[in-house]
Amino acid sequence: MEELKQELKAKIIDQLNLEDINVEDINDNDPLFGDGLGLDSIDALELIVMLDKDYGIKLTDPKEGRAIFESIDVMAKYISEHRSK
Amino acid sequence: MKPVYIHSVASISAQNTVDETAFLDDLVFYEDNVLPAIDPNYKDFIPPAAARRMAKGIKMGVVASKLALNQAGIDKPDAIITGTGLGCLRDSEKFVSAILDNNEQFLTPTPFIQSTHNTVGGQIALELQCKGYNFTYVHASVSFESALLDAELQLKNNEATNILVGGVDELGDHTTELFKLIELIKTEKVSSKALLESQTKGVVYSEGANFFLLTNEKDEKCYAELIDTAIFNTLKKDNLPTAVETFLNSNKLNPEHVDLLICGHNGDVEHDDYYEVLTSGIFSDTQQAFYKHLSGEFHTASGFGFWLANKILKTQTLPEAVKLNHVKNSEFGYVLLYNQYLGENHSFTLLRKC
Amino acid sequence: MDQGVAITGMGIISAIGNNVAENYASLIHEKKGISRIQKIDTIHRDEIMVGEIPVSNDEFIAQLGLPQDNNYSRTGMLGVLAAQEALKDARIENIDAYRTGLVSATSVGGMDMTEKYYYDYFTNAECQKYIIAHHAGDSTQKIADHLGINNQLVTTISTACSSAANAIMLGARLIKSGKLDRVLVGGSDCLSKFTINGFKTLMILSDTYNTPFDEHRKGLNLGEAAAFLVLESDHVVKAENKNVLAYVKGYGNANDAYHQTASSENGEGATLAMQQALKVAGLNPKDIDYINAHGTATGNNDLSEGRAFINVFGDEVPDFSSTKAYTGHTLAAAGAIEAVYSVLALQNNIIFPNLNFKTPMKEFNLIPQTKAKQKELKHVLSNSLGFGGNCSTLIFSKNA
Incomplete structure (x- = not known):
């Protein structure tokens, strides 16, 4: 699980081009959207593609994403329970 | 207006x-x-x-x-x-x-x-x-x-x-x-x-x-006054002098009023002759400048030409590097820009000193 | 600046017809043009529905009499067909008799050919003719060439889904200010893998028929179309004794400045655009008899636009409908397509139905007109809302 969390942080930074942020800057419980990391609805769509491509998880409604992407903790838990790759 | x-x-x-x-x-x-x-x-x-x-x-x-x-x-x-x-x-x-x-x-x-x-x-x-x-x-x-x-x-x-x-x-x-x-x-x-x-x-x-x-509010910092702009999807070389005269006349001016003609020459041997119709024709005795050797060509490169014209009018100086001929003016009152690309989409833009 | 702007001709090609008469017939007979995609090979075929024009490029080439080595994109061909019809409808024989400009709109431009030959260009000299036809102004130049518009003001606007509405707005201002006597205004966009996949990534494409203003709406259907209108000055109308179809009475453009693609929840941009258009037209909200809504059937648009209706019209929102259920969302062309439909509504005193509507949205009590309705119409308002927060409103009126 810890490994997955680190992997997710690195992927988020890379995929969303968060130039000035390092893996260490993101806490497992930090909100990713809004006041936390400051991600927005376009980022949510980017992360939905990442779930599909890297973990074989298909979401059809962008609103589902928002709950899953609440924090690294929540995201890692969801992925480990639902991943098909 | x-x-x-x-x-x-x-x-x-x-x-x-x-x-x-x-x-x-x-x-x-x-x-x-x-x-x-x-x-x-x-x-x-x-x-x-x-x-x-x-x-x-x-x-x-x-x-x-x-x-x-x-x-x-x-x-x-x-x-x-x-x-x-x-x-x-x-x-x-x-x-x-x-x-x-x-x-x-x-x-x-x-x-x-x-x-x-x-x-x-x-x-x-x-x-x-x-x-x-x-x-x-x-x-x-x-x-x-x-x-x-x-x-x-x-x-x-x-x-x-x-x-x-x-x-x-x-x-x-x-x-x-x-x-x-x-x-x-x-x-x-x-x-x-x-x-x-x-x-x-x-x-x-x-x-x-x-x-x-x-x-539309004058200020002492102003670079220049935009008198008029005109665009044409096509223009034949033969019609170019008439088109520019009509444009100037519609602003109550003649080619003699133009102190500087800034052209969009881009080094394309097949299309630079459009500019030569004007530079060696009605504006042969007018001071001339060009800029795409500095800015390169692109669809909105004429924006650089517009920038250049504004700078010239405000500073009343013409950098050596953009001079196209040897005619010299002591003062820049009216500056006319002419541009086209591949012989299409021509434009005239007329500016005046503020 | 107090000149009237008369509409004296219209032309259109869309998924519900190849000309104005066919489009009108489909509108009143509730015949929609939404189907599975045929002409583009996409892996999304079974997940999307589109408003595709059932005519191939080769058929268009034959119809237009283009040489085999032509480099027309589909956008260009659709545009020429619609513009030709508009010119004919306005009975213009000598294009040079007046200062006649052209303002077109597109978002796809030559992308249909670019995506087809993107890599082939390096190995196949034959397709290289399309490289120079990629830019958005190319289809406009093709239309001008085809109609014999020379030495004139010709330009192209691209503000995403409000593009053609903005082309009409600029045209009206060019007439009002006396820069032109006559101007063809409109827009053209063909379907492409680029837009299909683009909207797919935004997760706003419906897998079934789009249902504007319905609580259970699932997103939009993309469409392809072109439409043009001839605008003429009072002077030309009088001198030529022209038959006037309607007038462009008001227009407004505002920016939502909320999000790059989504509309604000409170519909501020659309509200400002409608208010501006009413002001230019010198009309009150109660003067509007019918609204042809943007109504794309995305969750976001219909909510934002509905709220904007309430902002502008309060408890007295006029009869409204979206015609996107017929044509799909034709992107940059949509404003012109719906301008033609608005004029048809005025001419025939009829409100076109908002198809596929079943359940009112829970956020407000707005119910679109779901059946064709005969009613005396004087002023019709049409909205076009796009990416980049771009919101446009046009008002068409029977009288100047």
């Missing part, structure tokens, strides 16, 4: 043009056929959260617009009007490549969103929270002049007081290769100093952003 003034100018180009106080006194001469624009330090102007999705063209447009607004001391213009020939090319290329390379799978939205032609205008509005009129013109070499014409109409008719007008285009690697393939870009590298002697097909290609704050 109200007069229209250019209140501020900002340019990002293949030359050192970001510093407003300088005027082509640190020229860069190239020996190439593609000239990337010189990057300002974008981080000084764009917050990282916004910059992370922006390709170069968007960054250039956003920074040039900020420079123009800051200089004019305007927080929020009444309208934002931009021109771009090829739009946000890098994102378009990125999205097409992704579609083809991944067989339409696992595509992400960002390059698609950013590829929209009005991205720059929309981004500027979003950041300034500017809810006014917001148009983007995309008509090849008159993209910038269309924006100018629109602003001119609104300001003359007093429908707005301050309008941000700009032109922006960026280089895209794939498109550059395609343009080389069909010789829109010269196959050989050319010296900036010898562009007009090249005698070959195609142009030296580049990119850039040129933004201006136009207003």
